[in-house]
Amino acid sequence: MSAAAVNPHAGVKNGRKRRPYLIMEWMDARELEQKDIAEKAGIKAQSIVSRTIRGGANNRKVLTALKELGCPERYLGLPADMQGDQ
Template sequence: MGLRMASGKLRQSFRIYEWLDSHKISVTSIAESIAITPSMVSHTIRGRKNNRRVLKKLVDLGCPQEFLSLPIDLEKQVAA
């Protein structure tokens, strides 16, 4: 099948929030930069959602991918 089912369940949300805090990046600023709600960003960080725009933005900002537990299709895009 090739898709990692429920990849968000393995997301290390505490580490992501720590990383965001250490880089002075807010959930609201991420939401505003990609024109979605802060709650969608939070749900994605906590693994309840798998919003690819949020995950891509976190990767672009430099968040370590091992914290994110990216879906396989997004991992391939990031690697390319």
């Protein structure tokens, strides 16, 4: 998939650049589950994690948790104000 490719199933602006399958592969390789991301983000609803990964939502807590856990930013399609932050 090229850098300009979009997620045709996403409904949110930045979420359209998210790579859900790469995020899920990354999580699987680290034996992380959505509940782990929800816990790290401090949220109770795993559905928010799922929607954010798939690009249907842009929950900043979830995106920050994924980023802090080491998920490559190029997979996340981050909003401009979250890009490059450490």
